[in-house]
Amino acid sequence: MKTSPSSNATKPAPPGKKPRGRPGLTEQDREAALQAARALLAAEGLEGLQARAIARKAGLSVGSIYKLFGDIDALVRILNLETHTEFSAHHRAALDALASGDTDVEARLLVLARAYLDFVLANGARWDAVLRGSRRVEGGRPADYVRSEDGLFAIVESVIAEMPGFSDPALRARAARAMWASVHGIVSLTLANSRAADPAADAMAQIELILGAVIRDAGHAQ
Numbered sequence: 001m002k003t004s005p006s007s008n009a010t011k012p013a014p015p016g017k018k019p020r021g022r023p024g025l026t027e028q029d030r031e032a033a034l035q036a037a038r039a040l041l042a043a044e045g046l047e048g049l050q051a052r053a054i055a056r057k058a059g060l061s062v063g064s065i066y067k068l069f070g071d072i073d074a075l076v077r078i079l080n081l082e083t084h085t086e087f088s089a090h091h092r093a094a095l096d097a098l099a100s101g102d103t104d105v106e107a108r109l110l111v112l113a114r115a116y117l118d119f120v121l122a123n124g125a126r127w128d129a130v131l132r133g134s135r136r137v138e139g140g141r142p143a144d145y146v147r148s149e150d151g152l153f154a155i156v157e158s159v160i161a162e163m164p165g166f167s168d169p170a171l172r173a174r175a176a177r178a179m180w181a182s183v184h185g186i187v188s189l190t191l192a193n194s195r196a197a198d199p200a201a202d203a204m205a206q207i208e209l210i211l212g213a214v215i216r217d218a219g220h221a222q
Helices: 005-010 027-044 051-058 062-069 072-096 105-122 124-133 143-160 169-193 199-221
Strands: none
Touching (some): 027 062, 027 072, 027 124, 105 143, 105 199
16 A cells, blocks of 8 residues: 655654754753752852853753853852842841831841841851952943842931931931941951951941941031
C-alpha cells in the first residue's frame, strides 16, 4: 500500500537526531537562580557570586545565568535592591514597635541606630555588597535604589522634625544624612576594630555620645 506524501510530516526524527531549539527559560528558573545567588551572597559575599557557582547551585547552565540577567553586575544590583528594601522595612518596623506614647526623640533615634547595628550583625555580607555596590557607576545608580535610600533618610527626618532647632527642611535633610553617616561609620569601624568584650555595646555607647551631642546642640541653637 502506498504512503501518502502528507504522512511524512508525522514521522519521528531519525534516531540520535535532537529536535531543533530548546525549551525557553521560565520564571521558576529565574527564581531558582536568584535563590542560589542569595544563598551564595549571604555565605561568601560578592566573591561567591560566580556564574558557575550560581548555575551549579540552581541546577542550570552557566549560559542560562547570563541569559536571565545579562551579567553578574546586573544580578548584584537586583540582590542589593532587595537588601536595601529589607533594610528600610527593618527600620520602620523598629519604630512601629515602640509604644505609642514613646515620643522621646533621642530614644527614637537610638532605636533606629540599634536597628542599623542589628541588621549589619545579622546580614554582614549582604550589607557589605550594598555598600560596595553603591559606588557611582556609569549612568548613575538605579532609580529604585536612590528612592529606597531617600526613604531611609526620610525616616530619620521624620523623627528629628519634632526636635527644637530643626524646623528648616533643608537643615533636617543635612542633619539626617550627617547622623546616618555617623552611625554607619561607628558601626563599620567598631565592629571591625573594637577591643571591647562586646563590640556591639561599644558601638552603641559611641552612637549615644554623637546623637546626644547633636540633640543638645540643636536645642541650644534654638
